[in-house]
Amino acid sequence: MNSPLEYEYVPVPAFDDNYIWVVSDGRNAIAVDPGEAAPVRAYLAKRGWRLVAILLTHHHNDHVGGVADLLNGQRVPVYGPAGEALGPLDPFVTRVKGGDRVQLAAPALDFTVLDVPGHTRGHIAYFQAGDPAGVPHLFCGDTLFACGCGRLFEGSPAQMLASLDSLAALPGKTEVHCAHEYTLSNIRFALACDPDNAALHTWSRDAAALRERGVPTLPTTIAHERAVNPFLRAGDPSVQASLADQLHETVSDRLAAFTLMREWKNRFR
Ligand SMILES: [Zn+2]
Numbered sequence: 519m520n521s522p523l524e525y526e527y528v529p530v531p532a533f534d535d536n537y538i539w540v541v542s543d544g545r546n547a548i549a550v551d552p553g554e555a556a557p558v559r560a561y562l563a564k565r566g567w568r569l570v571a572i573l574l575t576h577h578h579n580d581h582v583g584g585v586a587d588l589l590n591g592q593r594v595p596v597y598g599p600a601g602e603a604l605g606p607l608d609p610f611v612t613r614v615k616g617g618d619r620v621q622l623a624a625p626a627l628d629f630t631v632l633d634v635p636g637h638t639r640g641h642i643a644y645f646q647a648g649d650p651a652g653v654p655h656l657f658c659g660d661t662l663f664a665c666g667c668g669r670l671f672e673g674s675p676a677q678m679l680a681s682l683d684s685l686a687a688l689p690g691k692t693e694v695h696c697a698h699e700y701t702l703s704n705i706r707f708a709l710a711c712d713p714d715n716a717a718l719h720t721w722s723r724d725a726a727a728l729r730e731r732g733v734p735t736l737p738t739t740i741a742h743e744r745a746v747n748p749f750l751r752a753g754d755p756s757v758q759a760s761l762a763d764q765l766h767e768t769v770s771d772r773l774a775a776f777t778l779m780r781e782w783k784n785r786f787r
Contacts, residue, residue: 524543526542527540527693528540530561532553535698535700536581536697537734538557538558539657539695540558541625541627542565542567542625545568546568546624547625549573553579553581553583558584570622570624573598574597574598574604574611575658576641577640578638581659582607586607598614599613599615599640600615614631628646629645634659635677636670637673643656643661654689656688656692656740658685658694661681663698663700663704664701664725665704665743665747666747669780675776675777675780676773678780679752679773679776682749690740690741690744696738701735705721707748707782707786711748712756713760757775757779758775761779
């Protein structure tokens with residue numbers, strides 16, 4: 519029998535740069551945002567783990583596309599956003615929204631649901647206040663990335679900024695399980711926004727070394743993102759000065775800085 523301290527949080531690679539997070543107690547496992555079934559099934563088989571629940575953060579196909587295949591007639595509970603249509607999956611999904619709890623017996627997991635609109639209108643995140651070792655965990659889909667944030671497909675900059683503020687307010691040691699390996703390209707952009715940030719330069723070297731060895735740069739932590747992620751630093755005077763200088767714009771407040779930064783990122787190469 520494994521002790522609860524041996525819970526594993528594993529990023530299973532899918533598509534080009536997605537991670538499907540699998541959490542296991544050594545026997546049973548959950549999958550977060552399985553856009554593809556095959557990599558999850560292969561990984562579970564390799565470890566001898568049984569899939570007991572699926573969590574979904576938003577409706578995009580690279581996050582939900584593998585669910586039907588994984589269910590394949592099994593009674594596995596699926597939790598997903600109350601505010602988004604999930605097509606043929608709709609009858610199988612238990613709808614949750616900000617403030618709701620998702621409680622599982624094995625693995626023993628207790629998530630609080632957070633509303634984090636912006637990338638999509640009904641995007642949610644799952645926050646585990648503490649694992650058996652006391653470490654909090656966040657599954658945030660395409661809202662917060664290491665050194666970046668999701669594109670605004672459906673929401674406004676003000677919504678996304680409020681969503682990121684709520685995530686940035688979580689405990690600093692929270693491990694952040696993002697859904698994509700975008701870190702190196704995000705760091706290139708972050709360096710353009712925040713060129714004098716020493717912590718960011720250090721992270722740039724460390725992240726590059728990890729990727730050279732094929733190692734995920736995730737999870738990150740909330741404390742680390744507060745220090746290096748320009749989208750969490752829109753209120754920082756040096757970030758605002760750098761944006762004003764490079765974009766030849768007046769940066770009146772942090773929402774203006776965030777909006778300019780998000781638009782710049784969309785065209786940044
Ligand atoms: Zn998405």
